[in-house]
Amino acid sequence: MPDAKPIILFTAFEPSGDDHASAVIAALKRDHPDADIRAWGGPRMRDAGAEIIARTGDDAVMGMPGLAKIREHKRINADIARWVEQHRPTVHVPVDSPAANFPVCAITKRAGAKVVHLVAPQLWAWGPWRIKKLRRLTDHVLCLLPFEEKWFRDRGVPATFIGHPLFDHAPDTETLDAAIADWPDGHPKIALMPGSRPGEMRANFALLLNAYNRLAREHPGMRGIVAATKDEVVPVLRRLAKDANTEWPESLEVRCGATDAVVRWCDLALVVSGTVTLQIARQRRPMVIVYKSSRLLWALIARWIIRTPFFTLPNLVAGREIVPELVPHFTGADPVADRAVALLESPDAAEAQRRDLAEIASRFEGHHAADEAAAAIARFAGLGPSTPAATGESRVAYQV
The missing domain is CATH 3.40.50.2000 (Glycogen Phosphorylase B;)
Structure with missing residues (x-):
């Protein structure tokens, strides 16, 4: 009944x-x-x-x-x-x-x-x-x-x-600053956001890690943090790096369940496309967005059914490309690193992205x-x- x-x-x-x-x-x-x-x-x-x-x-x-x-x-x-x-x-x-x-x-x-x-x-x-x-x-x-x-x-x-x-809710910057007070210092500080789903991590983490390694070679004082969603993800990421024969450098640490703090800490984020891009936009941190895909599946299926000029949330909300997006991405880490370098070496470009991110964040105000x-x-x-x-x-x- x-x-x-x-x-x-x-x-x-x-x-x-x-x-x-x-x-x-x-x-x-x-x-x-x-x-x-x-x-x-x-x-x-x-x-x-x-x-x-x-x-x-x-x-x-x-x-x-x-x-x-x-x-x-x-x-x-x-x-x-x-x-x-x-x-x-x-x-x-x-x-x-x-x-x-x-x-x-x-x-x-x-x-x-x-x-x-x-x-x-x-x-x-x-x-x-x-x-x-x-x-x-x-x-x-x-x-x-x-x-x-x-x-x-x-x-x-x-x-x-x-x-x-x-x-x-606006980020509690006082609490975040206290949380990151003893986190590694360096310049630049790079966040890696590998996604939360297993398929996302398998497809993209080695790519992010290779891009980080190239940036680290070019910027000896660089430090990095991987934002993992939970403790159980850490051995998965370690295994993915090992399986790809990709070096995990000493300058790269992991923090679990602390995405907002990692965003607050970083100067630039290398991020797998997803909702986390809005989390980064909320704190106005420059980013490069990537999502590695199968070239064959894209050619056979996805290119015929996807109807948007952009793939990532900040660009979709803006209606134009305000953040470099490599989606779909079929090749190696150099294009990701190149776009990161363009932001790291051009304060004007980084500041322009921050302004654009502030503008899209304003569209959510009042709700x-x-x-x-x-x-x-x-x-x-x-x-x-x-x-x-x-x-x-x-x-x-x-x-x-």
């Missing part, structure tokens, strides 16, 4: 989705303490106040093989279908991961739930023909990038730009993604006005 009380169901299948959803769940529980929130999700969603029906996202970190992942998602979908039939959620909030979430949306839609997408599927980048499917499977899309609202609305999909969680998402979801769930005790002072910081 369906539950009488409105139920909000979140489904997130990657650590990034766990991050996005957790801040929104915390805001919902702050404004509506009695809200019934269930989830297929991760530990941060649990800590924010959701009842976790099943844990997800661990395979995204460990790198489950393709066929095993397909079988796993079929099992998850069957479990969700049984649960939905029994509990009949009022609102379903799919978080990112459209390939995993679209089948779940079909299940919840058939059961009568309103579907509110948290993080817009990037149909503007590739697969725009899927817009018809999205129209069928969503009631509203909550967009994290400024240009997305118009793109979806122009194609008949209700959408709202809510800001981006990375910009909900608080977690609060605006929570308010929209609450409206669809019929939860009514928030409790009087809810104030901006109680906002929960988005964790990075």
Whole structure:
């Protein structure tokens, strides 16, 4: 028998989705303490106040093989279908991961739930023909990038730009400065951001390391830090360097779970394309962005389906190239190092990039993604006005 009380169901299948959803769940529980929130999700969603029906996202970190992942998602979908039939959620909030979430949306839609997408599927980048499917499977899309609202609305999909969680709270520079006070000094200071997914690290880490080694030979006083997402990633990176016969120099250290501090510390970042580029932009640090791809797969498939002039988030938001992007990248480390040298040896070029990054960061001002998402979801769930005790002072910081 369906539950009488409105139920909000979140489904997130990657650590990034766990991050996005957790801040929104915390805001919902702050404004509506009695809200019934269930989830297929991760530990941060649990800590924010959701009842976790099943844990997800661990395979995204460990790198489950393709066929095993397909079988796993079929099992998850069957479990969700049984649960939905029994509990009949009022609102379903799919978080990112459209390939995993679209089948779940079909299940919840058939059961009568309103579907509110948290993080817009990037149909503007590739697969725009899927817009018809999205129209069928969503009631509203909550967009994290400024240009997305118009793109979806122009194609008949209700959408709202809510800001981006990375910009909900300014970095605490005093705390960051204290954290990096005893970190290595040198000039220049280079950050390596190898990504969080196993495939990203396999494809790109040796490339970043080779670029770093060339820069180190040309700048003897240089120091570097690799920003690893968690302790378990460190031996993976060490093994990738060894497998590629790439030297790991003494000048290069690793810090885990401290991305904002690494950004604060560095003069320049060499970064694998992804959301972290906005995290760097938030602190106005110059960067070179790369994403190594298969030339064959690009020629056969990707070049025909990708529809954007740029691939990286700062350039997409700006509508022009403000950051050097080597995406897709098919060759070695020299082009990455060359673009880094251009920024290191030209203070004017580095300052121009900092100004441009400040301008795109300003486009997120006036929004608080977690609060605006929570308010929209609450409206669809019929939860009514928030409790009087809810104030901006109680906002929960988005964790990075």
